[in-house]
Amino acid sequence: MRVRVASDDGTVQEDTISGEFDRHNQRTLSVLARRNDISLGWQGVPSEVAEAASAGTGWVSRYAGTLLLTIAGSIISAITGYAIRELPKQIASRQGEAPKV
Numbered sequence: 001m002r003v004r005v006a007s008d009d010g011t012v013q014e015d016t017i018s019g020e021f022d023r024h025n026q027r028t029l030s031v032l033a034r035r036n037d038i039s040l041g042w043q044g045v046p047s048e049v050a051e052a053a054s055a056g057t058g059w060v061s062r063y064a065g066t067l068l069l070t071i072a073g074s075i076i077s078a079i080t081g082y083a084i085r086e087l088p089k090q091i092a093s094r095q096g097e098a099p100k101v
Helices: 049-053 058-097
Strands: 002-006 012-016 025-033 038-048
Touching: 002 025, 002 038, 012 038
Parallel strands: none
Antiparallel strands: 002 012, 025 038
16 A cells, blocks of 8 residues: 655655455554654554444444543533633622722
8 A cells, every 4th residue: 555645835755555455354554644754554453344344233332432422522612612701700700899909
């Protein structure tokens, strides 16, 4: 497999890596591109696609992590928005209550 990365300034980096691909298997390729270098590597071990699809684990267990992260992100976003909106009001009200000497 050959990976070629071209940056906005016209710099081109290229590297190759070999791997064995069996039928109904998938491999994950890691590409790390830096300013002057590119490196490729296979992550983990080959996984059997057909086995994963027929495992019968259901969509809930396959997507539970994504669903929980989405919910957690929404909660954190709502709390952050509330804090950004309310914090200046709290600071202003406390400054108004401070005794003047």
